Structure formats: structure tokens, C-alpha cells
Amino acid sequence: MSTGFQPRQIESADEFLALTREFRRRQPISTLIMNSAAQAVSKGSATYESARWWIVESNSDVVGIAMHTAPYSIFLSPMPLEAAPTLADLICASEQRFPGVNGPLEVVELFLSRCQEIFQDAFSYELEQTHLSYLLDRVIAPKNVSGKIRYATVKDRELVLRWYQAFEIEAEVKSHDLEGVISRHIANQMLYLWTVADEVVSLAGHSYAVETLLGKLCRIGPVYTPPEQRKKGYASFLVAGISSLLKARGLAVMLYADAKNPDSNKVYSNIGFNQVGVNTIWKTTWN
Numbered sequence: 249m250s251t252g253f254q255p256r257q258i259e260s261a262d263e264f265l266a267l268t269r270e271f272r273r274r275q276p277i278s279t280l281i282m283n284s285a286a287q288a289v290s291k292g293s294a295t296y297e298s299a300r301w302w303i304v305e306s307n308s309d310v311v312g313i314a315m316h317t318a319p320y321s322i323f324l325s326p327m328p329l330e331a332a333p334t335l336a337d338l339i340c341a342s343e344q345r346f347p348g349v350n351g352p353l354e355v356v357e358l359f360l361s362r363c364q365e366i367f368q369d370a371f372s373y374e375l376e377q378t379h380l381s382y383l384l385d386r387v388i389a390p391k392n393v394s395g396k397i398r399y400a401t402v403k404d405r406e407l408v409l410r411w412y413q414a415f416e417i418e419a420e421v422k423s424h425d426l427e428g429v430i431s432r433h434i435a436n437q438m439l440y441l442w443t444v445a446d447e448v449v450s451l452a453g454h455s456y457a458v459e460t461l462l463g464k465l466c467r468i469g470p471v472y473t474p475p476e477q478r479k480k481g482y483a484s485f486l487v488a489g490i491s492s493l494l495k496a497r498g499l500a501v502m503l504y505a506d507a508k509n510p511d512s513n514k515v516y517s518n519i520g521f522n523q524v525g526v527n528t529i530w531k532t533t534w535n
Contacts, residue, residue: 253311253331255304255338261289264301264315271303271310271325276460277381277502277525278352279325280467282315283458289317293432293456296320296424302339304331312355314339316346319424321529324351329358336362345534348376353528360530372533376420377506380513381525383462384501387492388520393481395449397489400439404448405430408439411451415472419506442486449473450482452490457499466494468503471512483512488519 258264265286272279286301288294297318304312304327312327314335322339324332336359349356360373400408408430416422423429433439433453442450450473457464468490473483487503494501503521505512517523 253304253306253328253334255302255312255331255335257338258301258303261286261299261301264303264313265290267303268310268313271313273459273461275325276462276465276500277383278527279313280455280458280460280465280502281350282313282323282325283460284455284467285315285317287458288456298344300342300344302335304335306331316344318344319347321348321350322346324349324355324359326352327355329354332356332358333362335359336366340366346532348529348531349373350527350529353378353526356528356530360532363532367534370535372535373530374533375528376531377529378508379504379527379529380507380523381527382503382505382516382521383524384491384495384520385522386520387488387495388518389488389492390481390484390519393485395442395444395482395485397486398441398443399437400434400441400451402434404441405434407448408434408451411472411474412470414474415470418472419470440486440490442482442489444482449477449480450486452483452486454490454494454501460500462500463498465500465502468494468501471503484515484519487516491519 272283289299300316302314303310312331313325316322332355340363349360364371412426439453441448452468452471455467457466468487471483471487491501505516
């Protein structure tokens with residue numbers, strides 16, 4: 249399939265970061281997860297079953313990027329629509345199965361349609377979720393919420409693990425090396441708890457900061473409140489508190505919210521986040 253777009257696989261996270269620097273700077277929100285994963289692999293702070301990286305070029309300019317950090321889904325950036333099937337040809341040539349694809353709606357649809365042409369009856373796919381991307385403008389602190397914020401510590405580890413597992417069930421996601429992720433986030437003070445009379449009632453964390461055109465940017469998540477503590481404003485105040493702390497450090501802040509959850513989307517808008525993008529999450533089935 250000749251389109252004028254040339255996809256190629258990149259051999260290392262370091263090379264991927266070097267080649268995609270300007271593209272990632274132009275697309276800070278849509279490439280944040282790829283940016284974070286590549287930097288973590290480069291620094292040795294994260295490991296995966298395997299990690300593969302691709303770029304799409306046109307006239308020597310990078311116009312799209314992709315990654316697959318197994319066992320997770322493939323991530324696609326925005327790119328010219330004609331480039332998506334060409335990229336699918338290259339990725340599918342390796343015959344490595346992947347559990348899903350995340351990225352802009354039309355790009356992913358064309359990518360998966362080409363995968364189905366290649367694998368035919370052995371392959372199918374369906375849209376699972378649509379996430380809205382939010383970027384913090386200014387923090388508007390909620391009112392009339394009791395409690396206080398603190399860092400999670402090793403003493404909270406058992407509770408944090410249970411709540412992470414509950415969050416993943418509700419969000420229909422599954423982390424690789426969840427216990428390791430929790431340990432690193434606690435050690436680096438990237439997990440926060442909201443407490444009322446010393447009872448923990450809500451949890452939220454954030455990613456490592458990555459360099460973008462917006463400056464250093466980090467993503468808040470996960471955000472979890474157990475069912476019996478919901479509708480009391482705890483998560484709102486916790487996210488606002490974390491946002492204030494991060495903004496005070498000179499960081500830009502973003503997060504994702506399920507498009508089907510009007511409550512969380514309203515909360516984030518009310519505390520100063522503006523919607524800036526849409527990301528789709530697709531599940532693949534291999535027969």
C-alpha cells in the first residue's frame with residue numbers, strides 16, 4: 249500500500265524519544281502516555297513483556313507515532329488518515345497479537361479495518377470506551393468539604409492495593425506489575441489520600457512529569473472513592489488539592505475521564521479543567 253507515508257519500527261526507547269521530540273512537543277496531550285512510557289523504559293523505571301516503537305514519516309518529517317508495551321494495547325497518535333493502514337501493514341507483519349488499540353477515533357478505525365483485511369476471520373474488534381482529555385486551566389477549589397489531604401505511605405499499602413484493584417474492575421483495565429507501580433508511586437510521593445477524622449475516604453495519584461510544549465506535564469489518575477463514600481465531594485477536593493500542589497511546582501496538569509460518566513466530567517469541569525481532546529479505547533479478539 250503506497251501512500252507517500254513511510255512507517256518504520258524504532259529499535260529503542262532512547263531513539264524513539266530522540267526522533268519524536270518535536271512531534272511530541274506539538275502533541276503533548278495525545279502523546280502523553282507514549283511519552284511517559286518511553287521515558288520510563290529509557291530510565292529503567294518501568295519494564296514490560298516487550299516494548300516496540302514506530303514512527304510515520306512524510307518527506308522526512310514525523311507525522312505520527314505508535315507504541316506497544318505488552319501486555320497492554322497499542323497506542324496511536326494523531327496522524328494523517330491515509331497513514332493508518334500503512335502503519336497497520338508494518339505492525340501486523342510481525343504477527344504479534346495485541347489486546348487492543350487506543351487513539352483518535354478515525355485513525356484507530358482505519359488501522360483496525362486494515363488489520364481485519366490482513367487477518368480476516370481470525371481477527372475482530374469493538375469499541376470499549378471513549379475518554380475525554382482535560383487540561384487544567386486554573387484550580388477552583390470546591391466548598392464545604394471536610395477533611396484533609398496527605399501522601400500515601402507504606403502503612404497504607406494494603407488499602408491502596410485493594411482500592412487500585414477495585415478501580416481496575418470498575419474501569420475495566422488491568423495494570424502490569426500493579427504492586428510494583430504502587431510501591432514506586434508511594435516511594436516517590438505520587439499517591440494522595442483524602443481523610444476525614446483519620447479515616448481514608450478517597451485516593452488519587454499522578455504520573456511522572458514529562459517535558460512537552462506546555463512545559464512539564466503530568467496526568468492525574470487513578471481517582472477512586474469507595475461506593476459508600478461517594479457523592480460527598482471527597483474526590484473533587486482531592487483532585488483539586490493535587491492539582492494545586494502540582495501547579496505550584498510549575499507543572500501543567502491533565503487527566504482523562506470516561507465520556508459515559510457525566511458525574512466525573514462535571515466534577516473536573518467544575519474544578520477548572522477544560523476538555524481538549526478525545527481518545528478511544530478498542531478491544532481486539534483473536535480467533
